[in-house]
Amino acid sequence: MAFPSPQTSGRRRAAYGFALAATFAAAFAGVQSTALAAADTPAYPCTTLRVVSPYPPGGTTDILARIVAPGLSKRLGVPVIVDNRGGASSNIGTEFVGRAKGDGCTALLGNNTGIVINRSLYKLKLDPTRALAPVGEVASVPLVLYVNTALPASNVGQLVDLVKASPGKYSYASGGSGSPQHLAGELLKLERHLDLIHVPYRGQGPALSDVLAGQVPIAFETTTALAPQLKSGRVRPLATTGAKRARALPDLPTMQEAGFPGFVIENWYGLFVPAETPAPLVQRLSDDLNAVLGEPDVAAKLAEMGSGDVRGTPAQFRAFIGKELPYWESLVKRSGATVD
The missing domain is CATH 3.40.190.10 (Periplasmic binding protein-like II)
Structure with missing residues (x-):
């Protein structure tokens, strides 16, 4: 904005003063509106949200958990801590969250391994599809x-x-x-x-x-x-292993192009909470997760990883998981994979 020179007429100075005052008034009104909106949002019912990554640090699950944690913390208004609980092909961390209280204070950054694949390979102590409530998909790579x-x-x-x-x-x-x-x-x-x-x-x-x-x-x-x-x-x-070449590796052929028709495998990741978590809390987490995933810096990081926009509702994520179950069950049987 250009400021008036000392030679500006009194009328122009007055007009400028009125415009400046109007600008500050509008800005103050915007601050009030934001404050009121924040006041309308109930405080999150936990002092901390623990997001369990059921793998050691360094893998994709851990990376994704740490990408979304800061944004979730900002929107929920509480610290979000990533807790690595690796072991047993993610079963330890997955079971930990499945047995946690459904109070919104504990969540899982899980993937297709722990949610749908292990059911065909292990004698699990709990069924993740029953013990956990889907919040939303985070990435698919x-x-x-x-x-x-x-x-x-x-x-x-x-x-x-x-x-x-x-x-x-x-x-x-x-x-x-x-x-x-x-x-x-x-x-x-x-x-x-x-x-x-x-x-x-x-x-x-x-x-x-x-x-x-x-x-x-x-x-x-x-x-x-x-x-x-x-x-x-x-x-x-x-x-x-994607259906088409990865955006991050455009010169690298797919397995199908390398002579393996139908060889398409993707790893998907999502946020889950204990099944008894109240629906309003699940929806609150879903809304905030989608907002975080839509932030330009987060969306850019996910795109670099090869993931598209996978945002949706808890119901859509649940329906997606239902379709994934028979696919992975079939692949386990067809490959003859066993637990080593």
Whole structure:
């Protein structure tokens, strides 16, 4: 805004003064309106919201939890703490939240492993689809088939030939039995009749660390967790598992393009609370989560990870999970995957 010069006429100075006063009045009215809106929103009924990540730090679930936590804290008006409770392919953290009080103070940043896949592999102490209430989906990202740079394979075909030439010699890592990364490896074995050993870890972070160290040469990982290593050239990507090429890796072929028709696997993630959580609280969390996911900086981070806009209502997320159950049950049976 241009300020008037000392030569400005009295009339113009007066007009300017009235305009300035009107501007301040409008701004004050806006502040009052915002304050009233905030006053209309009831205080969140917890001093802290604990978001459990059922994996160790470093994996995609943990990364996503820490991306949404600051925004949720700001909107809810309470601290949001990410609590890593890894182990048993996410079953420990998932069960912890499933048994927690439904008071809105404890939530789970879960994924398809703990919510729908493990039901076909483990004798669970509780059924996540019954013990947990869906709040909203957070992200959905493809996997990347990658290898340690010491492995002499630059594409999927070369990798298959290498493994076939030495049955039982090579292994692949995953963040735990039943994870999409595990099932992707089993599907690779099934499609090409490969003798490839599965090495499960307590999370994708430790699995990635051992591939980087050369302890295990092959793995599948999300574009999210693998991004830093891809940029630094510490691993060699061979293909992605999405239905189309990943936005972050446009030059990398999909598994379908590499000669594996129908090989499409994506990892999805969402926020959950104990099933007995009152519906108004679930809706409050859903609304605030959607608002956070729509913030430009958060949306940009999710896009970099390869996730599109997955915002929706709790009912829509529940219906989506219902459709996912038979898909993953079928994949477990078809691949012959077992708990190692």
